[in-house]
Amino acid sequence: MKKEEKSKPKKMKWNALVLSFLILLIILVLPPFAGLPVAGQRALAVLAFAIMLWVTEAVTYPVSAAFIIALLTFLIGLSPPLHGAGGLIGTKTALEWSLSGFSSAAVALVAGALFLSAAMQETGLDKRIALLVLSKVGSTIKGILFGVIIVGILLALFIPSPTARVGAMIPIILGMVSAFGLQKESRLSALLILATANTATIWSIGIKTATPQNMVGLNFIEKAFPYHISWLKWFLAAAPWSLIMSIVLYFVLMLVMRPETKAISTGKDVVKNQLTELGRMSGSQIRLLIIAFGALILWATEDSLHPFDSTTIVLLVVALMLAPGVGVLTWSKVEKLIPWGTIILFAAGISLGTVLLKTNGATWLAKIFFNKFGLNSLSIFTIVAILTAFAILIHIGFASATSLASTLIPVVIAFVQGMDNPGTIHGMGIVLITQFAIGFGFILPVNAPQNMLAYGTGTFETKDFIKIGVILTVIGYALFILFSLTYWKWIELLP
Template sequence: METAETIARPKRNLKPYWITLAFIVLVVILLLPNPTDLPVMGQRALAILAFAVVLWMTEAVSYPVSSAMIIGLVAILLGLAPDMANPDVLLGTKAALKLALGGFSNSAVALVAAALFLAAAMQATNLHKRLALFILSKVGVKTGAIVFGAIIVSIVLAFFVPSATARAGAVVPILLGMVAAFGLPHNSRLGALLVITAVQSVSIWNIGIKTGAAQNMVAIGFIENEFGESVSWGAWFLYAAPWSIIMSVVLYFVMTRLIKPETQVVEGGKELIQGQLKELGPMKSSEKRLIIVAITLLLFWSTEEILHPFDTTTVTLIAITILLAPKIGVFDWKTVEKLIPWGTIIVFAVGIALGTILLDTQGAQWLSNKVFGAMGLENMPILATIALLSLFNILIHLGFASATSLSSALIPIFIALTTTISLDVNDVGFVLIQQFVISFGFLLPISAPQNMLAYGTGSFTVKDFIKSGVPLTIIGYLLILLMSATYWKWIGLL
C-alpha cells in the first residue's frame, strides 16, 4: 500500500539508464578480442543478444520498440562483418537485413498471428466470457467449488483461446464480481484466493497445450528450422497435458490450504452469474458460428498427422479466413484492427530471427560450450542435466516479464547444447522439456503478462502470490524431473 511519502516522492525514471547500460554492454562485447573459435558475425550476434536481454529484463523500452532496435543493429553490425561463406568480403547491409527480417517468413509467426485473431474473435463475440460464466454457474457457491470452477474455466478456455492474457482477462473480472456480490472488498482473502488460482491455472495450461501460449510457437519455430521436425498439436498434448493435469490438482490443494477465505460460501454468487449471463442475452448467431469453427479447429489440431496431413498453422489460417468472411464470419477487419496487439507479432518474428542468427553464426554454439561446458554437462547423466538446466531456467525467468523473449534467448542455446552433450537422447524432446520450464510463471506477478493483469486489480499482494508460487514452482520442478525419469522416457520424448 502506498504511503503519503511514496505518493509525494515520484518514482525515479531509470529507463534512460537501462538503455545506456544496454548500449554499453553491446559496445564492450564488440570491443572484446574475437575468439579464434567464434566467427566475427557470431560475436556480433552475441553482442546484440546481450543488448536485447538488458532491454527485455529491464523493460526500458516496449518489446516492439526493442524489436525495431534489434533489426537496425543486425542490419548494421552483421552487414559490416565479414561474410562467413567468404571472409574476404563484407556480408552487406542488404543481406543482413534479410536475416533480421527472416523471422517473418517462419510458419510459427503466422500461427501466432492467427491465434491472436482467434482470441480477438472470442473478445468480439464475448464467447469466452459466456463459457466462463456457464462453467462457474454449474459448480456451486462454496469457495472450494468456485476455486475448482476457476481452474476448470482456465482449462477449457486454453483449448479455444490461444492467448494467456485473454483467458485471464475473461475470468478475473467475473471472479471479482462474485467477491463484490458477497459484500467483500476486491483485496479480501477470497479475492486473492480466486484471482491467484485463475492466473496460476492459466500458466499451468500454457504448458499443457501447444496453442496455449506464444512462447510455445517460438520453440516450435526453432525446432522446425534446426531439426527439420515438427511437433503436432496432439503430440504436444500427449507430452505436456499429463503434467498440467497433475499440477491443476496440486494447484487446488495448494490454494485452498494456503489462502483461507473469509467465508466458505459465496451467498448471492450464483445469482450474480445468472444475472451476467442474462445480460449477455441469448446466444447470438455469430457466437454459434464461432463455436462451430472453434470445435472444428480443435478437431483438426488434435488429429494432425493422424487423420489428415494439414499442419496446425494452415488449418488455423483457414479458420481465420472463414471468421473474417462476409455473411459466414463473426467480425470484420475494422473490429480486428482494434483488438489485435500487432506489436506481439513483430516481437515474435524478430525473436525468431535473432535466435536463428545466433545458431547460423555459431554464436549460440559457442556460448553453450562456454557456459554449460564449464558446468561439465556433457559428462552428466541426462536427468542431472535436465535438473541443472531447469533450475537455471527458473532462476533466469525471475528477470524476464516475457516468456516469449526468454524463449527467443534460451531455446537457440539449448538447441546448440544438444550438439555437445554425448548422451543418446531425443534432441527435440530435450529442448521441449526446457520449453515447458520456460513457461513456469508461478513465482512473481512480473513473471507473466497474465499475472500482471491480475495484479493490476489490486486483489492480492506480492507476498500472497509468492506464497502460492514457491510450492507450485518446487512441485512443478520435481514433477518435470519425475516425468523425465519415467513417463517421457516411456513414450519416447527422451
C-alpha cells in the same frame, strides 16, 4: 510528490537504455573470441543488449524489436564472411536474416491464433463459457474455485494468450465478489484471481497453442530436428503435468489462501443472473463456437486424420472468421483488438535466435556455458534436471517468456547438437522439455503479463503471490524430475 514519483521510472528507463548500449559497445570492442566468427561476436553483443532491454523493460517490447532488427542488420552486414573469405556479409544478406522471423510459419500461427482470441472477446463468447461453467459448480468456495480452474483450462484450448484469458476472467470474478457482498480486497477475491493467473500459466505449458512462447521454441526445434511436433503430440507430452499441477494449485490455494467463508448462499444465483443478462447466444457466438470447435478438432487430429499443420488450420479459421456472412469479425474491429506489438516481438525474437545459430554465436555460447562445466559428460536425466532448473531460475529475471525462449532455446539446441550422440529424437526431447520449463512464471508478478494483469486488480499483495508461486515452482520442478524418470521415458521423449 506525484510528479516526482512519475519521473523516477522514466529516469530509471533511460539509465537502463544507456546501460544496454554500453554493454553492446563493450562486447563489440573486446578482442576476438577464440573459435567465434566476428559476426558471431556481434550477434552475441546484440543478444546481451536485448536481454538488458527485456529484463529492465527500458523500452516497450515492440521498440526493443526495432532496435534488435536494426542492430543485427548493420552489425552483421558489416562483418567479414563466416568462413574467412574477403569482403563483407553485406546488409542485404544480414537484412534477410534479421527479418527471417517475420516469414516464419510460427508467426503466422501466433497471429492467426490472436485473431481467434480477439473474436472471443468481441463476441463475448469467452464470458459466456466462463459463466456457464461457474453456474454449474454450486455455492461452496471449493466449488467456485474448482469452476474457475476448469474455466481456465477450457479457455486455454481456444484463446492463445494467457493475458487475454486472465483479462476475460477478472471482470467476471470481481463482479461475482461484489455481488456476494464482499470487498475487492477480500481473501476470496485473492483466492480466485490467483487461481486464474496461475491456471493460465500452468496450461500455457500443457497446450501448444495456449501461448506465443511455445511457437518460438517450436520454430527453432523443428528447424533443428527432423520431427514435427503436432498439437496432439505436445498435448500428450505436457498436458498430464498441467493436469496434476491444476490439482496441486487447488489444494495449495485452499491451504494458503483460506477464504473468509466456506460457502456463499447466493453464489449460484448471482452467476445465473449474470448469465441470464447475456440473453440467448447470438448468431455470431454460435458461428464462432462452431469454428473454434472445428479448429480444436483439426488441431487434435493433426498428422493422424489429415495432413494439415497447425498454421494452415489457423489460417483457415481466420479466413472463416473474416468471411462476409459467415464470419464474426470485420477488419476494422480486428486491427484494434490484436496486440500487434506481441507479433513484432515474437518475429524479432525468432530472427535473433536464427542469427545466433547462423553465425555460430549460439554454438559458442553453449560450449562456454554448458560444455565447460562438464554437462556433456553427464547422463541425459541429469542434463534435463540442470537445464530445466536453469530455465526456471533465469525466468525470474525476465518479464516475457517469449523473449526468454528466443534467448535460451537456440543455445540449448546448439548444446544438444554438440553432445555425444544422445539420439535425434532424444535430443529434441531435451530441448522440448526445456521449452516447457521456460513457461514457469509463478514466483513474481513481473514474470508474466498475466501475472501483472492479476496484480493490477489490487486483490492480493506481492508476498501472497510469492508464497503461492514458490510452492508451485518447487512442486512443478519436482514433477518435471518425476516425469523425466517415468512418463517422458514411456512416451520415448527421453531414453
